[in-house]
Amino acid sequence: MLKNPFLNKSFDPNLKWFIGVFNVYDREQKLGTELEKYNPNKKADREELIKNYALDLSYLSYRHKYALIKSLECSLNDKNYNFQSLFEISDDETASWPRAEWYELENPRAFLHEIYLLAQFFWKDDLQKASLEDQSTW
Template sequence: MPKIRQTGLRGPWSDARYVPTLYHFLGPFDVYDREETLGVELGTWDMNDAAQRAALIRRDITSQYKELGYRHRYMLVQVLKKALQDPAYDFAAILEHDPETTYALPAKWDGMDDPRAFFADIYRLVQQDWRDDLARAAAENPADW
């Protein structure tokens, strides 16, 4: 997982240090114990279709994550940016199902044709939809957080 320089920023729901990972982008798609409801609904989306991917990202990430503070979103986007800058980064590994965890993505997502494109779409859309907040955070000194 890419690492970014740590700040004193605390989590949005706890006093623990905020350490974002790419998995945070996938939270809205966690179907563990919801396979029969959310899993079925998400299974109708074709993640290999760019238009459907974009619509789902906007519905479940860019519009839902506005509850995070602008600094938290900025740090989260920086982790994604760093991963996308690494041509060898294995985005497919993030989508693989691990039966030992209580985390599960919809069926067939681990077989997505181009996982990098999915994360690149997330990056492109958050850059558009969160533009003002990302610019606000970028203008600040993270050491002051």
């Protein structure tokens, strides 16, 4: 069983692993200031955000990355998947986004699709390595 890198339980390849890095709650001064210059609705800004933050998951193994990409792929293939729900923050959560645009992205599916495409490039070696293994043994 693939374990969560921080907890002694199984790994849940939830798509929030990709966007949780943009949560600036209690980090407004540093991370919030860095991220507020980017508009996630602009393609060039979105690409920078994904390359520099969403895919910078060095604390995850190649197996975790593979599991995340497979989960993302499955979600992208589901025409009814509500990608906007990933960006919704309830009143009882200790979370916040760096800019107002994050709360209602113009196209949250496109944002996650771009993560998928860029991960195929930047994580190519990790994904290839994991694909050659028997995932049932993890």
